Structure formats: structure tokens, C-alpha cells
Amino acid sequence: MRITCVGGGPAGLYLAILAARRDPRHRVTVLERNPESATSGWGVVFWDDLLDDLYRNDPESAATLRRDAVVYQGQDVLIDGHPAAHLGGYGYSIGRRRLLEILTHRARQLGVDVRFDTPADERVADADADLVVAADGVHSGLRDRHADEFGATGTLGRNSYIWLGTDKVFDTFTFAFARTTAGWIWFHAYPSADRLSTCIVECSPEVRAGLGLDGTDPRAHIARLEQIFAGPLDGHGLLDRMPGQQPASWHRFREVRNATWCRGRTVLLGDAAHTTHFSIGSGTKLALRDAIELAALLPRDATGLDERLGAFDRHRRAVLGPVQDTARRSMAWFEDVDAHLGPDPAAVDPVTFAYDLWRRRGSYPRWRYHLHLATQVGTVRTARRAVGTVRRVVRQRRRPHVPAVPG
Ligand SMILES: Cc1cc2nc3c(=O)[nH]c(=O)nc-3n(C[C@H](O)[C@H](O)[C@H](O)COP(=O)(O)OP(=O)(O)OC[C@H]3O[C@@H](n4cnc5c(N)ncnc54)[C@H](O)[C@@H]3O)c2cc1C
Structure with a gap:
């Protein structure tokens, strides 16, 4: 054919x-x-x-x-001024x-x-x-x-997002929520190889306008976002394009x-x-x-x-x-982050919020919540990572032996 x-x-x-x-x-x-x-x-x-x-x-x-591909282990949820809340699981990124x-x-x-x-x-x-x-x-x-x-x-x-990179190397999948004068803005970040990470910034149209992120100078947007997320980015910069690419722009x-x-x-x-x-x-x-x-x-x-x-x-x-x-x-x-977080960052319980974030796709049995509470303890996280690593390695070892679909 x-x-x-x-x-x-x-x-x-x-x-x-x-x-x-x-x-x-x-x-x-x-x-x-x-x-x-x-x-x-x-x-x-x-x-x-x-x-x-x-x-x-x-x-x-x-x-x-x-x-x-690179492997990330676990997920961190960062909310203005609070210690990180943690979620389990691992994944790959390329x-x-x-x-x-x-x-x-x-x-x-x-x-x-x-x-x-x-x-x-x-x-x-x-x-x-x-x-x-x-x-x-x-x-x-x-x-x-x-x-x-x-x-x-x-x-x-409804929300706007911009698909950026950063030279901060995240080793977990990280969500960071920042309260600004205009409202909440956040990023979804994960490692992407070559000592770079992906960083998708998202917010409501009102927050985008309130922060002046709807202007025509994309460099000003990047500078503003770097300032807002200076903490979770550890002062690293944001990148709006790979070499030879068009600069990133906001989308819905x-x-x-x-x-x-x-x-x-x-x-x-x-x-x-x-x-x-x-x-x-x-x-x-x-x-x-x-x-x-x-x-x-x-x-x-x-x-x-x-x-x-x-x-x-x-x-x-x-x-x-x-x-x-x-x-x-x-x-x-x-799209409902403002309602989930409320106007006062100090009043947010990050562990409860992180669980809410995790189960946004549907409901889960009660034991999942207890596992989530346990995951906040460092030794439990280390144990979960070790189990994840064993699972990953065992699964990978089996793969070359998976019979390929005949050509
Ligand atoms: C911010 C963001 C984050 C994402 N993160 C993930 C993720 O973590 N994991 C995941 O699985 N997916 C993710 N996705 C989704 C993923 O990028 C897309 O679903 C995927 O690329 C779809 O593949 P595709 O081949 O259908 O389309 P595309 O990758 O869009 O490819 C379409 C191609 O067609 C070409 N084309 C268009 N018109 C013409 C034409 N007339 N003639 C010739 N060529 C043409 C385009 O140039 C393009 O190269 C993300 C998407 C976004 C926006």
C-alpha cells in the first residue's frame, strides 16, 4: 500500500x-x-x-x-511558605x-x-x-x-499556560503554587534530560492579566515568572525556547x-x-x-x-x-485552584491539599489516604522509592524477552 x-x-x-x-x-x-x-x-x-x-x-x-529518558522519583507539592508535601510514584521523561x-x-x-x-x-x-x-x-x-x-x-x-524549560534540575515531579497580589499561579515541573527540566506555568486569565503577563514583551513575562517562582526554582532561570526554536507563548x-x-x-x-x-x-x-x-x-x-x-x-x-x-x-x-487553596496561604494544609491534587481524576479507597499520610515521613518515602526501583528494574529486565509483534 x-x-x-x-x-x-x-x-x-x-x-x-x-x-x-x-x-x-x-x-x-x-x-x-x-x-x-x-x-x-x-x-x-x-x-x-x-x-x-x-x-x-x-x-x-x-x-x-x-x-x-530520565527517571523521576516521587512528587513534591510546594505551597508558598510551607514545607513540601509529598506524593509517591515514579515516571520517565524525555x-x-x-x-x-x-x-x-x-x-x-x-x-x-x-x-x-x-x-x-x-x-x-x-x-x-x-x-x-x-x-x-x-x-x-x-x-x-x-x-x-x-x-x-x-x-x-479557561486557564492560560506556557510551556517553558529551566536549568534547575528537578529530581521529582514538582508542583509549586505561589500566591500573588492577583491570585494563585503555579507550575508543573519535571526533569527532561541534558541537565534541563520542563516547567509548565498555568494560571487563570484574571491572574495572567493582573500580573501583566498578557503584554507583548515575552522577555518581560519570563522575568516576572522568575521573580514569582524564585524560591521553588532556587534562583535558576526559565528558558522560553530550545536553540533554533520559536519562543514559547501563552495558550489555552x-x-x-x-x-x-x-x-x-x-x-x-x-x-x-x-x-x-x-x-x-x-x-x-x-x-x-x-x-x-x-x-x-x-x-x-x-x-x-x-x-x-x-x-x-x-x-x-x-x-x-x-x-x-x-x-x-x-x-x-x-481551573478551580482558587477555591481549593483559598485566599490565605497560611490557612492551607499542604498535606490535605496534595491529596486533593492527587485524586483530582477520580475517587480512591480510604487506605490510599493513610498511605499518603505515611508518605510524609522521610523513611517511608525512602522505602517507597526502593520498592519503586525494584519494580522498575524487574520490569525492565523482562522487556528484551517480550516477544515482539511480528513485522
Ligand atoms: C504543555 C504540554 C505538555 C504536554 N506534556 C505531555 C506529557 O508529559 N506526556 C504526554 O504523553 N503528552 C504530553 N503532551 C501532549 C503531546 O505533546 C501531544 O499529545 C502529542 O505531541 C501528540 O502527537 P501528534 O503526533 O498527534 O501531534 P504533534 O506532536 O502535534 O505533531 C503534529 C505534527 O504535524 C505537523 N503538521 C501540522 N500541519 C501540517 C501540514 N499541513 N503539513 C505537514 N506537517 C504538518 C506539525 O508541525 C507537527 O510536527 C503535552 C502537551 C502540552 C501542550
Whole structure:
């Protein structure tokens, strides 16, 4: 089959890798509008469940990704003037640029024609393809031209966020909440390799305006944020771009849903099909899993493609609905931070607040709360980390032995 992926993000590249692995006779092309290595954004987090899937589907790229990812242990919640409250768990993080380099390299190794500096419209994509994969992200042009047929909706979140980096190296996933004269503002930060961390700053539109963060000079925004977060950043600076990138700007999260992901020979994948608020850290994982599921259903030639696309659409959309509902709850929790924290930082109980933050996606059994209280004790945290390390190592040792899905 001739397969054209529009968009060289995780969804388009991974679909290309898996299609080429599955049948080297497929002619697979990826069209990416940006120059090579000109990705926006900093690090993305993921967990062992994704690594298991990646090792099963393409052990080569999975091993490189694991090698270049960093591990964070535990989560810290910092609230103006209070000692940190702690949450358990560990995860991985990798710079988005490195992730895309790994996937591009692997795709080329497998014979995929990856073309950068190549913006594609529908005419270009359709010209020579049995299947067009619209992996062109949240603002997908291929989707929006036929928004009615896809039943596309886009709902904007209320808060503003800006995706920054910092040279402070966090070793935990850290939330820091600062009370300003305009109200609460906070960041979500985690390590992202190369002695850098990711730092996503979020606040309500009122706070953004009240702090003068809606002006036209982005450098002034960075300076103001460095001043506000001087404590949790230990005086380190914030970075608004990687070398060669455009400077970061403020956005509002856009939740994309579609009534169907297929239209003729075109199928939506990744953010073009669905988005989930960044506070559940899952968009990349979901994009990669879309690719895994679609690749597994691809026929050897174009015969029966319509039915296969229909099956993909029905099944994957059903899986995504509840995940998007969870992400919406998480987003709504952050939109309500003022109510959770109140106007007086001194009156906040950080341990209770941290538990509230942790269970924002749904409810948990009572024992979880007792575990949370115990996690505030240093020796318990050390023990939980040790258990996490053993789990991680055991899981990693098993991976090279996971039978790969046959190509
Ligand atoms: C602040 C923030 C933090 C996040 N953190 C995490 C996290 O921790 N973990 C996680 O799993 N996810 C995270 N995500 C989500 C994640 O970045 C996305 O879900 C993921 O990148 C989706 O992959 P994609 O391939 O569908 O789209 P994208 O990565 O957006 O790729 C789409 C590509 O298509 C290209 N393109 C667009 N139009 C055209 C065209 N006409 N022609 C050619 N190319 C085109 C674009 O240039 C882009 O390279 C975060 C997102 C944000 C905003």
C-alpha cells in the first residue's frame, strides 16, 4: 500500500515505523512542514505501561528511548511558605526533540521517506496514496477542512499556560503554587534530560492579566515568572525556547473530539483525533497507541481497507472517550485552584491539599489516604522509592524477552 502520513509528530512517525516493519512492501511517506529538529515543546512524561507497548512493537526504538529518558522519583507539592508535601510514584521523561529524533532515525532505517520542510494540504496528501494518515496535530488542517464530516468539536479550557524549560534540575515531579497580589499561579515541573527540566506555568486569565503577563514583551513575562517562582526554582532561570526554536507563548488548552475519525481513505491519528489536558501527561502515549492499533489492522494491500478503518475508528474512539473525561476532570480541578487553596496561604494544609491534587481524576479507597499520610515521613518515602526501583528494574529486565509483534 502507499501510505502518506501528514505530520512528523509521534503519531505520524510511529505509524510509519510500524507500517514499514509490518510489511516492507508498503511505500510509506511522512510529510512534515517544519525543518528537521525544529520541534516545539520541552519534555513529556510517560510510564512503564507505554514502555511495555513500545518494546513489544519495535524493540529497537524502545531501547533507545528508554536509554535517553530520565527517571523521576516521587512528587513534591510546594505551597508558598510551607514545607513540601509529598506524593509517591515514579515516571520517565524525555525531551520532545530527542523523542522525534529517535523516531525519525528509526523510520528512515526502515525505508520510510521522511520529508521535512514539506507542508502538505489534502491535494498533496491524496495525490498518490491508498491511505492518508492525518497526524497533523491539534490544529489539523486535514480535519478542519471537513470538520462537519468528522463531527469535529474544539472546546477551549479557561486557564492560560506556557510551556517553558529551566536549568534547575528537578529530581521529582514538582508542583509549586505561589500566591500573588492577583491570585494563585503555579507550575508543573519535571526533569527532561541534558541537565534541563520542563516547567509548565498555568494560571487563570484574571491572574495572567493582573500580573501583566498578557503584554507583548515575552522577555518581560519570563522575568516576572522568575521573580514569582524564585524560591521553588532556587534562583535558576526559565528558558522560553530550545536553540533554533520559536519562543514559547501563552495558550489555552483545546479539547478536540470527533464523531468519527475516518473519512474515505483519510484517518485521524493522535491530537488531530483527540486531545487530553497536559495535566494527565498522556497525549504522546495515546498518539503512539493509536499508531499501534491502526498498524495492527492495516491490510497488506488496499483490499478491505474501509472495513479495517471502520473497526479502528469504533474501537479506538470508545477507548478514548473515558480517558478524555478523566482529563477534563483534571483540567477542571486546576481551573478551580482558587477555591481549593483559598485566599490565605497560611490557612492551607499542604498535606490535605496534595491529596486533593492527587485524586483530582477520580475517587480512591480510604487506605490510599493513610498511605499518603505515611508518605510524609522521610523513611517511608525512602522505602517507597526502593520498592519503586525494584519494580522498575524487574520490569525492565523482562522487556528484551517480550516477544515482539511480528513485522
Ligand atoms: C504543555 C504540554 C505538555 C504536554 N506534556 C505531555 C506529557 O508529559 N506526556 C504526554 O504523553 N503528552 C504530553 N503532551 C501532549 C503531546 O505533546 C501531544 O499529545 C502529542 O505531541 C501528540 O502527537 P501528534 O503526533 O498527534 O501531534 P504533534 O506532536 O502535534 O505533531 C503534529 C505534527 O504535524 C505537523 N503538521 C501540522 N500541519 C501540517 C501540514 N499541513 N503539513 C505537514 N506537517 C504538518 C506539525 O508541525 C507537527 O510536527 C503535552 C502537551 C502540552 C501542550
